[in-house]
Amino acid sequence: MKEENINKQNQGTGLNRRKFITTAGVLATGLMVTGLTGCSNETVANLEKDSEQNKDSSQVSAVAATKAETAASIPWKYNKLDVELVRKRGYEYYFKGGCCYTAARALLDTLTESSGGQWSTIPRDMFLYGAGGAYSWGTLCGALNGALAVINLASAKHKELGNELIGWYTKNPFPSNKHESYCKVKNQITTISDSPLCHVSVSKWVSAAGARVNEKEKKDRCAKLSGDTAAKAAELLNQALENKVVLAYKVSDEYSHCMTCHQGKDSLRDDEQGKMDCLYCHGDHTMTGKKK
Ligand code: HEC
Numbered sequence: 001m002k003e004e005n006i007n008k009q010n011q012g013t014g015l016n017r018r019k020f021i022t023t024a025g026v027l028a029t030g031l032m033v034t035g036l037t038g039c040s041n042e043t044v045a046n047l048e049k050d051s052e053q054n055k056d057s058s059q060v061s062a063v064a065a066t067k068a069e070t071a072a073s074i075p076w077k078y079n080k081l082d083v084e085l086v087r088k089r090g091y092e093y094y095f096k097g098g099c100c101y102t103a104a105r106a107l108l109d110t111l112t113e114s115s116g117g118q119w120s121t122i123p124r125d126m127f128l129y130g131a132g133g134a135y136s137w138g139t140l141c142g143a144l145n146g147a148l149a150v151i152n153l154a155s156a157k158h159k160e161l162g163n164e165l166i167g168w169y170t171k172n173p174f175p176s177n178k179h180e181s182y183c184k185v186k187n188q189i190t191t192i193s194d195s196p197l198c199h200v201s202v203s204k205w206v207s208a209a210g211a212r213v214n215e216k217e218k219k220d221r222c223a224k225l226s227g228d229t230a231a232k233a234a235e236l237l238n239q240a241l242e243n244k245v246v247l248a249y250k251v252s253d254e255y256s257h258c259m260t261c262h263q264g265k266d267s268l269r270d271d272e273q274g275k276m277d278c279l280y281c282h283g284d285h286t287m288t289g290k291k292k
């Protein structure tokens, strides 16, 4: 039978050629389409019926597949990380997918090598969204975002470690000089962001460096910052492994008193969410009339 004839015949049963071939393929793997030459409408109807049944069984197997593919619950086991390797990778991968991607991938690739198993199953490309503080919105620094996701996967103490990483980031002079042997732009000026926001971190540095956001100096700065942030995450994960986590970050006295009235269910107002430095954006109304 010629192809047009098959098409014509199938039209009457609502089975188009593509579905016909798919169905035939599912039911009779190995049976050539030519093997069905001359099939009657009845055969086609049976194929449809069978395909309904087949759909049921394929649904069952889809459920089974879903079950089998459910990720193991976290935290996932890991072995000690090579902090300096993470730092270098965190610099390098930046040029492939940005800050969030590189921080996550530097950690995940190193974990895959040191700890194998599940660590290879996380698609690295899922971290592309975080670049520029999430699609260039300048919110949470992508290097933090990517590193925090991996910390959450790896450690039961992710809250403490994550909080420490963010706090450390806000007070660390970026970029470090630990990339000098391989970076493109050497000896860059450093700034302390006092904020976990990409916007603040980048614009403060760009202004201090007399640079421009879309030039290579800024890209190199953010690549180094990403490496440094991923390396710090690796360091914290290593500490957690040995139960020796050093929680050094403390909310500054300058604004910790703001929290006593504005944050927490027992506070006077309980009308604020966040740990960022209040004075960056607000005045201190409790100091009115007093010398600061
Ligand atoms: C002793 C409690 C207390 C402390 C400490 C405190 N606040 Fe308030 N804050 C209040 C109260 C009560 C109000 C609402 C009434 C008012 O406007 O005075 C308020 C209002 C505000 C508002 C709303 C805007 C406004 O001015 O009405 C902001 C913003 C604010 N506080 C920020 C801060 C910051 C930043 C700090 C720390 C530097 C701080 N607060 C410390 C009690 C406090």
Ligand code: HEC
Pocket (backbone or CB within 6 Å): 255, 258, 259, 262, 271, 272, 274, 275, 276, 277, 278, 279, 280, 281, 282
């Ligand atoms: C990155 C900047 C930023 C930081 C940091 C920040 N805030 Fe705000 N906050 C804002 C903005 C913007 C608003 C909205 C102001 C508006 O629309 O009136 C706001 C609103 C508030 C309000 C409600 C204001 C009102 O009009 O009643 C309070 C209270 C407040 N912030 C307290 C705090 C405290 C306490 C901290 C520190 C723990 C803090 N904020 C840190 C930017 C910030």
